[in-house]
């Protein structure tokens with residue numbers, strides 16, 4: 091089989107003063123455009139005079155999905171890039187991208203911010219994941235980064251194969267950020283997202299100044315991730331960011347004749363982190379992710 095090649099565009103800014111090295115990546119899921127536009131703009135707006143340390147911006151981690159409007163996967167091999175870390179040197183394209191990010195970029199970084207969005211079929215409330223599965227000091231530093239973002243929620247994650255989880259396991263404090271989705275982006279979302287990243291960089295003392303915030307942030311310790319057990323028509327009942335009490339109907343899956351296949355009721359009082367908002371789903375597609383607020 092022919093090995094497909096991929097060029098990964100990146101920008102490096104070496105600051106005028108000493109400080110940590112921070113990696114910021116976008117487009118691990120290539121059609122999560124809010125994150126991609128945000129990181130691209132930020133890489134052009136920040137100035138070396140203001141920076142203590144260095145910033146590496148990976149502008150598009152999954153360029154073929156970006157061009158093709160492909161959700162979840164790298165089109166060349168059909169794999170979810172965020173589930174193949176730390177990757178393989180001679181693996182499929184996804185595995186080689188992951189390997190390159192780990193060995194060429196994460197290995198040089200003191201901190202890492204992976205900027206996502208809801209995918210083309212999803213809407214996400216603004217929130218930040220921090221790790222709960224690394225060494226204690228890394229978990230603490232990761233949570234402190236999440237707390238710097240001006241989002242209403244930070245959520246602990248126990249995933250191990252994601253880009254930022256892999257960095258945390260290698261002792262690099264990291265976060266994953268979410269906002270927006272549906273294959274769209276708005277000026278307001280991009281501006282708010284840039285402010286969140288600037289806040290984290292101020293917290294890390296890479297940028298001068300004071301963090302700017304409006305939100306009082308809460309922590310989600312427990313989350314439910316529901317997938318479709320069969321294909322069908324999906325009818326979510328609330329919006330991402332919506333809160334609810336135990337037993338509330340969050341969505342229904344029906345067949346083409348309108349027969350109810352599945353009722354999704356909440357297991358506890360919680361908040362919708364992200365959900366699928368397109369009508370058609372197939373077996374294994376994500377339906378909804380919700381969390382319990384501590």
Ligand SMILES: [Zn+2]
Pocket residue numbers: 118119122206207209
């Ligand atoms: Zn994503």
